Amino acid sequence: MVSTSLLLLPIARAGEGGATFLEALFTATSAVCVTGLVVVDTASYWSGFGEAVILASIQIGGFGIMTFASLLGLLIARRMGLRSRLTTATETKTIGIGDVRSVLIGVAKVSLIFESITAALLTGRFVIGYDEPFGHAFHLGVFHAVSAFNNAGFGLYADNLVRFVADPWINLPIAGAIIAGGLGFPVLFELRRQLRRPSRWSVHTKITLSMTAILLTLGTVFVAASEWRNAATLAGLEPPTRLLAAFFASVNARTAGFNTLDVAELSPGTLLGMDVLMSSAAVPPVPPGASRSRHSRCCSSLSTPKSEAKRASTLSTGAWTREQCAKR
Numbered sequence: 001m002v003s004t005s006l007l008l009l010p011i012a013r014a015g016e017g018g019a020t021f022l023e024a025l026f027t028a029t030s031a032v033c034v035t036g037l038v039v040v041d042t043a044s045y046w047s048g049f050g051e052a053v054i055l056a057s058i059q060i061g062g063f064g065i066m067t068f069a070s071l072l073g074l075l076i077a078r079r080m081g082l083r084s085r086l087t088t089a090t091e092t093k094t095i096g097i098g099d100v101r102s103v104l105i106g107v108a109k110v111s112l113i114f115e116s117i118t119a120a121l122l123t124g125r126f127v128i129g130y131d132e133p134f135g136h137a138f139h140l141g142v143f144h145a146v147s148a149f150n151n152a153g154f155g156l157y158a159d160n161l162v163r164f165v166a167d168p169w170i171n172l173p174i175a176g177a178i179i180a181g182g183l184g185f186p187v188l189f190e191l192r193r194q195l196r197r198p199s200r201w202s203v204h205t206k207i208t209l210s211m212t213a214i215l216l217t218l219g220t221v222f223v224a225a226s227e228w229r230n231a232a233t234l235a236g237l238e239p240p241t242r243l244l245a246a247f248f249a250s251v252n253a254r255t256a257g258f259n260t261l262d263v264a265e266l267s268p269g270t271l272l273g274m275d276v277l278m279s280s281a282a283v284p285p286v287p288p289g290a291s292r293s294r295h296s297r298c299c300s301s302l303s304t305p306k307s308e309a310k311r312a313s314t315l316s317t318g319a320w321t322r323e324q325c326a327k328r
Contacts (some may be wrong), residue, residue: 003028003057012050019045031057036153036257043156047140054154056142062181063111064151067077107185111149114180114292117146121173129169148177165248165260166241174258175251179216182255183208215277219250222273253277 007024019027023040030037031054040046042098046054073095102291126132132140138167140156147154155161164170180188187205194200201209227234234242245260252258253274 001028003032003053006053007046007050009049012053013046014045014047014050019050027054028057031152031154032154033059034058034061034150036147040107041158043153043158049155051139051143055146057149058152058154058157059111059146062146062152063107106189110185110188114149114177115142115145118148118173118177121312125167125169125173129167144174145177148174148256149181149256151178151181151255151257153252155258159262161258161260162262165245166237168244171244171248171260175248178251178256178258179212183212215254215280216247216250219253219277220247223249223253223270224269226270226273227261230265230267233261249274250277254280 004021004024007019007028008021010293011017013019019040024046026037026039027042027046029035034317042051042054118136119141119154121136121141122144123134125133126137126140130137146152154159157163161170161174185206190202190205198206220243224243227246228242229235234245235246248260254277257315263271
């Protein structure tokens with residue numbers, strides 16, 4: 001309601017007068033829920049103040065959803081028995097039980113890092129490649145970076161990103177931010193700590209990464225094959241650009257909502273395939289507590305009273321080592 005109220009102000013609209021209640025409510029809801037659906041053109045209808053409200057709503061909504069999902073993992077672990085809690089902590093290796101403050105700080109840091117890198121790349125491209133003044137380029141870069149990482153799909157161009165279909169310096173940073181945001185914070189936390197040691201990744205991280213790679217590959221191949229001869233979409237592009245556009249469509253069909261191809265011109269078969277991608281896209285950022293590796297089974301079997309104090313203290317660190325399991 002705060003976002004709706006701010007968007008209702010006359011200063012939030014680019015033209016005369018203010019937005020209607022339905023326009024403001026729908027836009028605010030779409031931004032906070034990071035869906036990307038709009039009933040008015042974001043770039044031309046809203047003023048700079050209105051765009052700032054939308055951007056803040058996207059950031060708050062994305063931060064809240066991811067934080068809630070991460071904290072839900074902690075809540076689930078708290079409600080389990082000690083043995084199951086140890087299994088969960090061992091399996092995730094990312095979030096210490098009860099450390100809510102570190103979760104909030106960690107989520108904020110990860111968001112800031114990815115959004116800052118993406119914004120810097122986009123800003124530089126808008127300045128160098130499109131002769132945009134630095135202030136406007138920075139505004140475009142930050143807006144699209146935040147929208148991409150939070151998988152919101154809001155753009156500041158009437159055609160979304162269709163005009164940049166052949167520009168990898170726009171497509172790839174946005175696609176990278178979308179993929180990173182879609183992986184979920186527990187996975188990003190674990191990759192930060194164990195990036196060079198895949199053997200120590202949790203089952204959740206392995207499944208998330210493998211399924212993401214599979215879906216992105218299959219989606220790219222499907223869109224390219226389905227639209228390769230469509231004169232209204234890929235046929236008029238060079239082969240490398242066709243593959244780039246197909247990849248970008250695959251990324252965005254899964255989680256975001258940006259587009260470099262005119263969606264209205266896609267074939268019915270492509271639209272059906274993208275519906276399948278959208279329905280299978282949501283990778284839950286809450287680690288699955290039921291999944292067990294051999295390591296977690298080893299630790300969860302320790303149930304003697306003498307080891308109770310050690311196990312309780314281990315919960316604060318997040319995991320048992322293999323050496324501890326072997327000794328027990």
